[in-house]
Amino acid sequence: MDKPLIVSHPNIMMGKPVVTGTRITVELILEKLAAGETIDQILAAHPRLSREAIFAALAFARDALRAGVIYPLAEDAA
Template identity: 55%
Template structure:
């Protein structure tokens, strides 16, 4: 489903990363949350594409959608 995302215990401790890189999905999301734009992130990581950034966002949205929310 998420062709651009991989999780491998040998890479970044199994955290989801952009396939073929060591760039964690979490880092991309944190940069977006801090106000960076996709072009800013690509400037920092020239091997990434806009599709990689969109894949990170989509992966996170799907992960959250599957997570059980506990109200307390």
């Protein structure tokens, strides 16, 4: 069985999901991508990351959003 690339532990980054072996959160990766950074720029800024880890973070976020939870959006956000 492969070691998971995204983990969560209450003593690391307050339990936020992180890339295994780092303190780099899924949230940080998403923020950087949303701000327009490329994967190559993120990898250059964080040498401990891999392309595979970034894609694992995206897959984690996708799966989290698939959960049966309703996320209220601000009406003026559109």
